[in-house]
């Protein structure tokens with residue numbers, strides 16, 4: 001890969017000590033950090049590594065891919081790219097006993113979310129109590145607890161810094177209070193290389209993400225600072241960045257064919273979304289990209305699911321027939337795990353009598369809706385969870401469940417399923433039970449993740465269980481364990497094809513093309529109930545989404561939506 005550094009880049013590369021690198025999207029911050037890591041690796045002693053801390057597994061995956069471009073296989077062994085969660089969990093698991101003498105255990109996000117929904121008092125107080133009294137660490141408190149541990153034990157801190165003399169901190173603008181406390185502890189003995197773009201701050205609606213974080217960093221560490229400004233290596237020949245900057249600044253948009261806007265009407269909205277994605281794929285292929293990657297972004301998880309349904313149907317657009325488009329949805333990991341539990345419970349059917357097998361699956365379906373309700377409380381999710389719970393008790397009491405969907409599950413269980421020992425085929429057979437009622441469509445969508453490609457772990461473990469017992473006994477536990485592990489580990493798979501996710505989740509990623517879809521009713525960009533004009537936070541978010549593209553962007557918006565920018569002084573502007 002041909003990397004040419006600017007003068008600022010070269011100075012940043014050569015600088016010793018604590019460094020802060022700022023710059024816009026695609027300005028080369030991550031690349032520079034990896035080049036710095038490469039230099040440091042040469043000087044490391046045996047057992048030492050460069051630590052690269054990031055927020056999400058997706059971001060870790062992206063950095064691991066980038067490592068392949070820049071570092072040799074040998075060098076890659078000496079860089080640990082970790083999420084804050086994974087890094088802190090290791091510290092707590094290995095040394096948590098120092099805090100209270102108890103064997104540390106972990107409360108994973110799914111169970112934590114459910115426990116939080118059921119807890120009547122202040123959950124923040126309860127998680128502290130669990131940690132201090134029971135040595136049980138909830139996901140949400142990992143960084144906080146790990147920072148506390150390092151603050152109390154200088155020998156542990158020195159040990160960690162001995163292992164990781166250089167720590168790279170990515171996306172620093174979105175660091176929360178606990179992560180900031182952890183970074184400060186690490187900095188006592190390790191050297192920090194910090195990357196940030198204040199304008200990519202998209203999580204500051206959370207109270208613990210302080211918009212002044214960069215200034216706090218400057219005040220605490222007086223780092224050598226390097227600003228890559230508006231350099232743009234991601235889409236150097238396109239006007240994507242200038243368009244995105246204009247959206248963020250609420251200024252007149254530049255005229256460019258790199259970013260297209262497609263206006264839709266209620267009757268053709270779905271077909272237009274479908275057509276936009278199809279067009280994007282064909283444009284990129286025409287441009288010579290054999291296997292293009294296209295991100296389709298929506299404002300909320302719910303709207304992303306709607307887009308998935310749109311792409312999964314046939315449409316006619318301008319007299320052209322559009323076939324369903326294969327795509328992958330980056331989902332809420334907890335809901336996916338809950339849906340996987342339902343499928344796993346079906347794999348266990350042959351081991352139990354019909355009554356308890358069907359009732360267990362109905363309970364798992366209720367858990368799925370409880371999980372949904374825990375994340376986005378709604379009466380409907382709560383009522384649906386209660387109705388499946390009631391159906392499970394009815395079945396256990398020898399009665400017929402009331403709802404059609406629960407009846408369908410029971411009937412499928414009575415008919416029985418034959419598994420053959422091919423874990424993938426059997427998983428699909430079990431999942432197909434969810435096709436027996438339209439009412440299970442949401443659950444089916446959540447269960448349609450690329451299980452075996454994404455987490456071979458599960459396929460392998462289920463196959464091993466079959467080889468040993470000729471059954472999928474314990475499938476629910478196997479799946480749960482593997483998914484818990486998968487939450488912390490990231491695999492290095494290149495994004496390919498069409499991938500759907502929220503705008504927030506797209507941060508730190510890169511695709512050949514990006515399609516951003518605004519809904520007619522849900523998923524609106526500018527919502528006065530959420531935010532006041534001129535919608536600064538949404539504008540930053542849109543800039544993050546738009547600048548994920550290397551070559552082309554399409555914005556699909558209802559014809560009734562307000563213009564993307566209304567510079568002050570223009571008719572209808574808020575200022």
Ligand SMILES: Nc1ncnc2c1ncn2[C@@H]1O[C@H](COP(=O)(O)OP(=O)(O)OP(=O)(O)O)[C@@H](O)[C@H]1O
Pocket residue numbers: 002003004005006023024025026027028029030031032197200232233234507508509510547
């Ligand atoms: N100096 C360079 N010369 C050539 N290509 C580069 C250079 N720096 C970065 N790139 C390429 O540009 C793209 C964006 O780089 P990088 O991810 O490092 O930017 P970033 O500032 O971290 O972006 P973001 O903040 O949007 O995540 C990558 O594909 C990378 O390989």
